[in-house]
Amino acid sequence: MNKPIELSIGCENCQIKHRAVCARCDEDEFATLEKIKYYRSFEAGQTVIWSGDRMEFVGSVVSGIASLTQTMEDGRTQMVGLLLPSDFVGRPGREAATYDVIATTDLVMCCFRRKPFEKMMLETPHVAQRLLEMTLDELDAAREWMLVLGRKTAREKIASLLSIIGRRDASLKLEGMAGKIVFDLPLTREAMADYLGLTLETVSRQMSALKRDGVIQLEGKRHVTVPSFERLLDEAGDDADGGLMA
Amino acid sequence: MNKPIELSIGCENCQIKHRAVCARCDEDEFATLEKIKYYRSFEAGQTVIWSGDRMEFVGSVVSGIASLTQTMEDGRTQMVGLLLPSDFVGRPGREAATYDVIATTDLVMCCFRRKPFEKMMLETPHVAQRLLEMTLDELDAAREWMLVLGRKTAREKIASLLSIIGRRDASLKLEGMAGKIVFDLPLTREAMADYLGLTLETVSRQMSALKRDGVIQLEGKRHVTVPSFERLLDEAGDDADGGLMA
DNA sequence: GCAGACCTTTGACCCAGATCAAGTCTAGGC
């Protein structure tokens, strides 16, 4: 595998670097990206782009969280992707957006105009290959989520979501010897429900249940402490007998 | 967009062509693919590759149907992808398979050894770009399916599956003026259930219900006639009041 | 400090789909 190839889209002002690099062409691509880059900020709840709209840019999340959401005519919605900082947004080669992209929290994105980006991609094979890898990763994540949606119980779904968020949370830190993991949930109960194919009431109930059973700790509504992701997923599995049987 | 670029992996013996082509380099790539190609046949129910196994090839389905399936330790399974003829299998750049690949019906695959295929990809930018497009399509399909799994009722799920199968069925033909669509279901009720996140009993009941309500016709267990996909999806939506009220 | 807008929790009840349990249908095999 060609390790020296690298692509991560961001910018040098943020903690996230944007580079489209191989041993030979480093500076060129960097400069190309510089020229076509701009920023956009959104408030929590704002729609970045509606499904079907022309997509004028690709880019990546600098800070905050965005969600990809599908909506049925009758209003049922399903979140189909969660974009955390450094995640890439957009489809080189696609004219129109396929989903609503919504700022779940306050959001800053680093954008690149789509046409020149595509041109750069055509001229720089490594970029297409890196994007292919990234897309394959997204595909794996989507399929992993299909298992969650199709076969897991509400309690297991919550545990899966906490793991995903927890694992990627920037502020993630180990606490004390016990190796507990502490982070803040950046989603409302409703957003969690939309991602998990549940209702917000069920999410709330299951969060309370996990807390009651001592699987997680909750301070306030959003500050979560979990023992370890393995134990979280395990204990969410064996369904809360609370030690009542013999 | 560069229209003359084309990639479809298959072989010239089958109806499916394998080509990795652009206006300039047509014959070369074709020859490269020829050299590294071989066939594999599987019986219905056989496992093509287990999750975690080394993936020695990429390729495409020539005939039959394969499924990508995820299994939990306790045996719950979720199908995360359905591979119909001409669909591409495998991950250039990935060592190990991420899911079980299972022959749902008798299956013939046209395979290319992975290493040389990857090499060819590195040397032929168009191939990487075409694979990116294909992967983006798969990603869209996976996300579409997340909506089905997360938010649709059993009846709607069945309708969605029938649409997908029907639309891609090779034997698809219009019948009479009415423009009805006729095809054979290549899946057992159990396989349908695995794809839809349901049990086989529920699948069976809903199939019977759709038939009883006149939304579809069934001859035998597998031969299906639907009016049109639009009406199928619509009528599956408004839930079978059968005209009893009023 | 109070009003209003959210977000969240909790309770009571209900129903779609799961589970458990018989059957039926069909295609081979002999």
Next chain:
DNA sequence: GCCTAGACTTGATCTGGGTCAAAGGTCTGC
């Protein structure tokens, strides 16, 4: 023609999560 096995259907019952409704919390602006 009969036997068996797998695919399928159907019924009875149970239950996880949805739905509806009513309260807490917490933050913002006044």
